[in-house]
Amino acid sequence: MDWLTPEEWQAVALSLRVAFWATLFCLPIGVFTAYALARWAFPGRQLLNILVHLPLIMPPVVTGYLLLIAFGPQGGLGALLKETFGLTFAFRWTGAALASGVMAFPFMVRAARLSIEAVDPKLEQAAATLGASRAWVFVTVTLPMILPGILAGCVLAFAKGMGEFGATITFVSNIPGETQTIPLAIDLALETPGGEGRVMRLALISIALAAGALALSEWVSRRVAARVGGV
Amino acid sequence: MTLACHLKHAFPGFTLDAHFEVPEGLTVLYGRSGSGKTTVVNAAAGLLRPDEGRMQVDDWLLFDTAQKAWLPPHKRRVGYIFQEGRLFPHLTVAQNLRYGHWFAPKGATPEPMDRVVNMLGLGPLLHRRPAALSGGEKQRVAIGRALLAAPRMILADEPLSALDDARKSEVLPYFERLRDEVEIPILYVTHSAAEVARLATTVVTLEDGRVTGQGTAAEVLGDPSVTPLGARAAGAVLEATITKHHPDALTELNAGGTPLFLPALAQPEGSSVRVRIAAHDVILSTTEPADLSALNLLPGTVQDIRSGQGPGAIVSLDTAAGRILARVTRRSAERLDLKTGTPCYAVIKSVALAPQDIGG
Numbered sequence: 001m002d003w004l005t006p007e008e009w010q011a012v013a014l015s016l017r018v019a020f021w022a023t024l025f026c027l028p029i030g031v032f033t034a035y036a037l038a039r040w041a042f043p044g045r046q047l048l049n050i051l052v053h054l055p056l057i058m059p060p061v062v063t064g065y066l067l068l069i070a071f072g073p074q075g076g077l078g079a080l081l082k083e084t085f086g087l088t089f090a091f092r093w094t095g096a097a098l099a100s101g102v103m104a105f106p107f108m109v110r111a112a113r114l115s116i117e118a119v120d121p122k123l124e125q126a127a128a129t130l131g132a133s134r135a136w137v138f139v140t141v142t143l144p145m146i147l148p149g150i151l152a153g154c155v156l157a158f159a160k161g162m163g164e165f166g167a168t169i170t171f172v173s174n175i176p177g178e179t180q181t182i183p184l185a186i187d188l189a190l191e192t193p194g195g196e197g198r199v200m201r202l203a204l205i206s207i208a209l210a211a212g213a214l215a216l217s218e219w220v221s222r223r224v225a226a227r228v229g230g231v
Numbered sequence: 232m233t234l235a236c237h238l239k240h241a242f243p244g245f246t247l248d249a250h251f252e253v254p255e256g257l258t259v260l261y262g263r264s265g266s267g268k269t270t271v272v273n274a275a276a277g278l279l280r281p282d283e284g285r286m287q288v289d290d291w292l293l294f295d296t297a298q299k300a301w302l303p304p305h306k307r308r309v310g311y312i313f314q315e316g317r318l319f320p321h322l323t324v325a326q327n328l329r330y331g332h333w334f335a336p337k338g339a340t341p342e343p344m345d346r347v348v349n350m351l352g353l354g355p356l357l358h359r360r361p362a363a364l365s366g367g368e369k370q371r372v373a374i375g376r377a378l379l380a381a382p383r384m385i386l387a388d389e390p391l392s393a394l395d396d397a398r399k400s401e402v403l404p405y406f407e408r409l410r411d412e413v414e415i416p417i418l419y420v421t422h423s424a425a426e427v428a429r430l431a432t433t434v435v436t437l438e439d440g441r442v443t444g445q446g447t448a449a450e451v452l453g454d455p456s457v458t459p460l461g462a463r464a465a466g467a468v469l470e471a472t473i474t475k476h477h478p479d480a481l482t483e484l485n486a487g488g489t490p491l492f493l494p495a496l497a498q499p500e501g502s503s504v505r506v507r508i509a510a511h512d513v514i515l516s517t518t519e520p521a522d523l524s525a526l527n528l529l530p531g532t533v534q535d536i537r538s539g540q541g542p543g544a545i546v547s548l549d550t551a552a553g554r555i556l557a558r559v560t561r562r563s564a565e566r567l568d569l570k571t572g573t574p575c576y577a578v579i580k581s582v583a584l585a586p587q588d589i590g591g
Contacts, residue, residue, distance in 0.1 A: 122315075122317055123319060123320075126313060126317040126319075128304040129309060130305075130310075130311075130331035130334060130377075130380045131306075131308060131331055131334030131335060132330075132334050134305075136305075137305075141319060141321075144321045
């Protein structure tokens with residue numbers, strides 16, 4: 001395994017870690033938001049919808065800048081989180097995970113929402129008449145039926161987390177070993193004389209990881225779909 | 232046991248204002264689509280919150296808007312059999328059947344699984360998923376799923392209407408067994424007179440959101456003034472016992488001392504059945520007809536004649552077997568000079584009595 005330098009390995013490991021935590025962070029909040037958008041009528045529903053989609057439409061630099069304002073050392077939220085949980089984001093890998101999570105969030109919500117809207121509420125009603133409370137209806141009927149959609153959302157979020165660039169570099173800068181994920185390492189290598197080999201290696205790894213994630217999700221979701229709708 | 236229902240609910244363009252109290256057994260809500268039957272059942276299940284009203288079974292209160300009392304659907308323990316089955320596609324038949332049992336309170340005594348599986352003939356289906364079931368099989372699973380949730384009341388919303396005739400006659404007997412073997416109230420919605428005739432302990436007729444009649448199947452279906460589906464669906468119900476299965480594929484019944492011949496029935500001799508005789512299958516004659524191919528001849532007297540703008544009239548005839556309705560033209564009624572008290576014979580072809588109109 002000496003075809004990658006230790007710094008390159010670091011970038012790959014960091015990317016995986018950042019993407020993993022970004023996905024994990026998106027998953028529960030994204031599914032909950034998707035459920036609220038799909039099923040509940042509440043004031044501000046449209047506003048929430050726009051807010052969720054903003055990272056998708058805004059320039060990533062702007063998202064990174066807003067994160068810097070909110071979670072930076074001088075930011076209100078950043079100071080609060082540091083005081084209460086000892087959690088710092090600015091110029092740390094946690095910040096890279098947060099930026100990736102925010103950028104991946106709309107993908108997760110869109111995938112989950114589509115599958116929730118495909119679930120017939122009549123089935124949920126039937127479950128209620130059989131004695132299941134709202135939470136149990138969700139766990140025993142809704143969740144198993146939307147699992148393929150959620151998996152698809154996870155893969156999208158993970159891929160987004162692996163590839164996030166603009167918001168990350170703006171929010172947490174490009175620090176090797178701390179915030180330098182694969183795209184940031186590629187960016188640096190492109191500006192470094194003689195970095196072509198590193199660029200190529202990291203690019204190939206990016207492609208392999210993305211294709212692998214997609215294949216895995218196809219395989220899992222086909223198995224889940226066969227179980228859910230299957231004969 | 233008494234089921235009391237008082238409901239007021241306004242939809243755009245339609246108001247339901249239904250009040251009835253019925254005794255134990257299977258109560259059929261009978262009326263055409265849009266008459267408010269499903270609304271009543273959904274209110275009983277808690278799937279629809281009515282503007283005003285109260286529903287209770289003895290002292291078990293489902294809701295009372297005056298007291299602001301409202302049991303959420305999952306606390307009502309009603310077994311709801313939906314028109315489209317609504318089985319969970321991601322669960323096997325066995326898991327669907329057990330679903331309600333997971334949530335039934337510890338103290339509840341559900342029907343034993345084996346008994347329900349046998350009663351509904353579900354044994355060979357248990358490991359399949361709903362996608363691999365026929366319509367009739369799905370409905371039988373839906374009945375079983377509702378029963379196994381240890382319900383205190385069963386609701387059925389046109390459970391047979393999505394099925395073809397063959398599947399209907401496959402599922403219908405299970406509702407008869409439900410009525411006779413399960414000791415909880417059943418509220419059953421239909422617009423089929425045949426289902427009313429076969430199943431109802433009590434019939435409540437609904438028209439445009441209002442209750443227009445209530446009684447036994449024989450009383451309501453034999454009353455020419457209560458025909459929520461129009462004169463075309465009119466037909467009286469006779470109670471009879473099977474006296475003999477004849478070798479020429481006919482079954483002889485005894486209806487109030489009068490013999491009736493029908494195409495062979497499956498039930499054993501001695502069992503009692505209800506026979507629905509559609510009004511348009513009855514011919515009237517003022518003299519005793521001879522040399523007629525029809526096997527069933529019931530002497531009686533005209534009790535009432537009703538007619539409207541159309542060419543038809545509904546004649547109700549009191550016979551020893553019970554009330555019979557005949558649908559004839561107004562012209563015939565005049566030609567035969569029919570009026571209250573006229574002695575008359577009702578002629579019914581045996582083969583006109585369809586098997587789905589005959590049941591226990």
